[in-house]
Amino acid sequence: xxxxxxxxxxxxxxxxxxxxxxxxxxxxxxxxxxxxxxxxxxxxxxxxxxxxxxxxxxxxxxxxxxxxxxxxxxxxxxxxxxxxxxxxxxxxxxxxxxxxxxxxxxxxxxxxxxxxxxxxxxxxxxxxxxxxxxxxxxxxxxxxxxxxxxxxxxxxxxxxxxxxxxxxxxxxxxxxxxxxxxxxxxxxxxxxxxxxxxxxxxxxxxxxxxxxxxxxxxxxxxxxxxxxxxxxxxxxxxxxxxxxxxxxxxx
Amino acid sequence: xxxxxxxxxxxxxxxxxxxxxxxxxxxxxxxxxxxxxxxxxxxxxxxxxxxxxxxxxxxxxxxxxxxxxxxxxxxxxxxxxxxxxxxxxxxxxxxxxxxxxxxxxxxxxxxxxxxxxxxxxxxxxxxxxxxxxxxxxxxxxxxxxxxxxxxxxxxxxxxxxxxxxxxxxxxxxxxxxxxxxxxxxxxxxxxxxxxxxxxxxxxxxxxxxxxxxxxxxxxxxxxxxxxxxxxxxxxxxxxxxxxxxxxxxxx
DNA sequence: TCAAAAGTGTTTGGTTTACACCCATGA
DNA sequence: TCATGGGTGTAAACCAAACACTTTTGA
Numbered sequence: 407x408x409x410x411x412x413x414x415x416x417x418x419x420x421x422x423x424x425x426x427x428x429x430x431x432x433x434x435x436x437x438x439x440x441x442x443x444x445x446x447x448x449x450x451x452x453x454x455x456x457x458x459x460x461x462x463x464x465x466x467x468x469x470x471x472x473x474x475x476x477x478x479x480x481x482x483x484x485x486x487x488x489x490x491x492x493x494x495x496x497x498x499x500x501x502x503x504x505x506x507x508x509x510x511x512x513x514x515x516x517x518x519x520x521x522x523x524x525x526x527x528x529x530x531x532x533x534x535x536x537x538x539x540x541x542x543x544x545x546x547x548x549x550x551x552x553x554x555x556x557x558x559x560x561x562x563x564x565x566x567x568x569x570x571x572x573x574x575x576x577x578x579x580x581x582x583x584x585x586x587x588x589x590x591x592x593x594x595x596x597x598x599x600x601x602x603x604x605x606x607x608x609x610x611x612x613x614x615x616x617x618x619x620x621x622x623x624x625x626x627x628x629x630x631x632x633x634x635x636x637x638x639x640x641x642x643x644x645x646x647x648x649x650x651x652x653x654x655x656x657x
Numbered sequence: 658x659x660x661x662x663x664x665x666x667x668x669x670x671x672x673x674x675x676x677x678x679x680x681x682x683x684x685x686x687x688x689x690x691x692x693x694x695x696x697x698x699x700x701x702x703x704x705x706x707x708x709x710x711x712x713x714x715x716x717x718x719x720x721x722x723x724x725x726x727x728x729x730x731x732x733x734x735x736x737x738x739x740x741x742x743x744x745x746x747x748x749x750x751x752x753x754x755x756x757x758x759x760x761x762x763x764x765x766x767x768x769x770x771x772x773x774x775x776x777x778x779x780x781x782x783x784x785x786x787x788x789x790x791x792x793x794x795x796x797x798x799x800x801x802x803x804x805x806x807x808x809x810x811x812x813x814x815x816x817x818x819x820x821x822x823x824x825x826x827x828x829x830x831x832x833x834x835x836x837x838x839x840x841x842x843x844x845x846x847x848x849x850x851x852x853x854x855x856x857x858x859x860x861x862x863x864x865x866x867x868x869x870x871x872x873x874x875x876x877x878x879x880x881x882x883x884x885x886x887x888x889x890x891x892x893x894x895x896x897x898x899x900x901x902x903x904x905x906x907x908x
Numbered sequence: 909t910c911a912a913a914a915g916t917g918t919t920t921g922g923t924t925t926a927c928a929c930c931c932a933t934g935a
Numbered sequence: 936t937c938a939t940g941g942g943t944g945t946a947a948a949c950c951a952a953a954c955a956c957t958t959t960t961g962a
Contacts, residue, residue: 420769420771422672422674423673423674423740459769484737487735487773489708489713489773491710520671520674520708591913591914606953608915608916609951611914612916630961631961632961633913633914633960634960635914841941842940858942859927859943860925862943863943882935882940883932883939883941887942
């Protein structure tokens with residue numbers, strides 16, 4: 407097997423094209439975003455990368471996310487393109503590049519980039535974040551801790567959030583963001599967090615169950631205070647089917 | 658004023674990046690798509706183009722569409738990115754390029770392209786289609802006449818259609834696709850065409866009016882057979898407001 | 909034993925659906 | 936004059952919002 411050249415050989419990538427990933431996870435009743443901290447700085451960025459000359463965009467995104475999370479077969483979708491001239495000017499990574507002496511690094515990062523934004527949904531409990539060669543840290547942040555990212559990454563993040571909200575009835579959010587087994591309150595909390603509003607506990611449950619996309623398990627989630635809630639899992643077959651038409655309704 | 662260099666100078670554009678436009682119009686109760694026919698062939702393509710080095714993606718799309726339709730301020734949105742390796746191999750335009758002797762043309766068209774797909778909504782009655790330098794014809798086609806486009810343009814078209822259907826409650830489709838004054842049956846027909854199913858005439862009208870986004874005019878549309886229907890126009894202020902939350906409902 | 913979370917059920921009111929009826933127009 | 940399309944109205948079915956009561960649990 408031929409080992410891929412290391413990422414420091416920038417000539418293997420398409421010029422002018424990059425990708426940025428907004429990786430969503432859910433933990434402690436909070437929507438989390440995966441961020442990297444650029445080496446020798448306090449600056450935060452979305453995980454991103456470039457596209458190899460013989461690689462599809464989706465493969466590139468998968469590769470990048472695999473490197474950042476250790477996961478395979480991540481659920482991801484392109485949601486927008488960011489291509490304003492000047493958007494990638496003064497990229498702080500360029501400084502890091504100079505320091506680490508990557509070949510043609512400065513020239514590369516001074517290009518104008520058209521960046522394809524992907525959003526990804528991952529199981530928080532399974533992801534193992536790890537930084538790339540430009541960063542010294544890669545961790546989950548709460549949404550309210552993402553206020554000043556580099557370049558136009560806040561714009562990209564907001565665009566992803568907007569897409570997530572619009573597609574809440576058309577994408578398998580719960581399936582990808584929650585562990586295999588979860589409780590109804592956890593699922594509700596996820597929806598409340600994404601939609602940014604409270605939902606009635608009883609109506610939510612009735613509605614969710616009416617979709618016939620959940621299997622109720624015998625087990626309950628013990629350990630927490632208060633009454634132990636039942637565990638559910640997704641009925642994948644019915645779920646995919648139901649999403650074809652959208653989980654109709656305006657929450 | 659400095660005149661822009663002619664399009665035959667390909668070096669003024671970003672490498673590896675292109676854009677393809679799915680332009681929708683509505684006429685004779687049919688959804689129409691703008692297509693170009695490649696010179697010296699019977700091959701049809703979506704209108705497309707490249708991105709100047711100092712130009713935003715949106716400006717590039719606007720420029721291309723202005724050239725193809727004569728219209729300014731066209732409603733357009735990026736809806737997807739198409740970047741599979743090989744998608745732009747064997748581009749039939751390359752032959753045309755050889756014939757017309759464009760500088761570096763063959764090399765240019767043999768690149769791998771990441772193409773940004775835009776969909777546009779235009780008033781059929783106002784657009785004046787005209788071909789680009791690679792085509793000898795630019796005309797409206799019905800959806801059912803678009804079966805074998807070049808490269809992956811059918812895939813792009815289908816993706817645009819899917820987006821249109823998903824966004825039917827969130828985008829000002831009627832406002833951009835219909836003339837200023839239109840009848841309720843025309844509006845209904847537009848929705849039926851996009852959604853691909855029949856709607857009840859009376860319920861459609863009640864619902865549309867309940868959104869408060871239409872001004873009913875005194876005039877009626879005369880000339881057709883049968884009872885003359887009233888004309889309406891959009892109440893732009895209310896329309897924009899209403900679209901913020903989506904025209905709730907599952908048709 | 910009590911506050912807080914979770915399971916289950918019911919009432920109510922608005923919305924959507926499925927219709928019926930009348931009017932206008934050109935063939 | 937009549938078939939067809941358009942304007943207006945209504946009853947029934949359905950669904951979603953609001954709310955009550957009971958059960959379980961750890962502090």
